[in-house]
Every structure is written in C-alpha cells, then in structure tokens.
Amino acid sequence: MATGDPEDALSESGDETLVAFDVTPGATDRQVPSAFNEWRNRFEARLSEPASDGRANAELTEAVSDLVGAPARLTQGGSSSKKTIAVQAASERVLDALTSALDE
DSSP, X not given: OXXXXXXXXXXXXXXXXXXXXXXXXXXXXXXEEEEEETTTTEEEEEOSSOSSTTHHHHHHHHHHHHHHTSOEEEEEOTTSSEEEEXXXXXXXXXXXXXXXXXXX
8 A cells, every 4th residue: 555645755955855756748738746656755746848948947947946945956867757856845835835726
C-alpha cells in the first residue's frame, strides 16, 4: 500500500524548496499540478507545450512560479520526464500552493 504524502515531494536546499515532478508534455491542456503520485512521491503535471527546445521546461517553471508567486527554475531533468524545480519560497508556502491547486 502506498503511503506517500505531497510533503514527501519537497525538500529544502538553502533558501529554496525543491519540488519533484513527473511531467507529460504535449497534453491538450495545461494542468500544474494535475495529481500527486503517492507511489513515486512526485507531483504530476500536464503541459501543453511539446518536449522540444526547452518549451515544456519553460512552461513548467512559469506555471509553478505563477502558482506559488515566487521565482522558480529547473534544476534537474532537462531532457527527462522526471524534473526537479527549485522555488525561492518556504516549503510550507510551496506545499500550500500545490495542494490547493490539486483541490480545485
């Protein structure tokens, strides 16, 4: 039985919060986050941009930044579906923003 919690997808690095994502690029609509995968302890995201020329990565960082209201950048997974985003905000703020978006 999976026991993951959305908090498990976050870690702190200095003054940034790292967030683990599994992304699906080229979706018909953008949904960030679209779900939480309790088996992988990662948020999931559906991106409308294709996985070419960094367009999906830019869409993900922009969506997370807009959602949290703080700068965000890609730190890992430039060419992978598994990505890590660093957000310049406290983990509680990031977690609240992501879980609130899931409830909508």
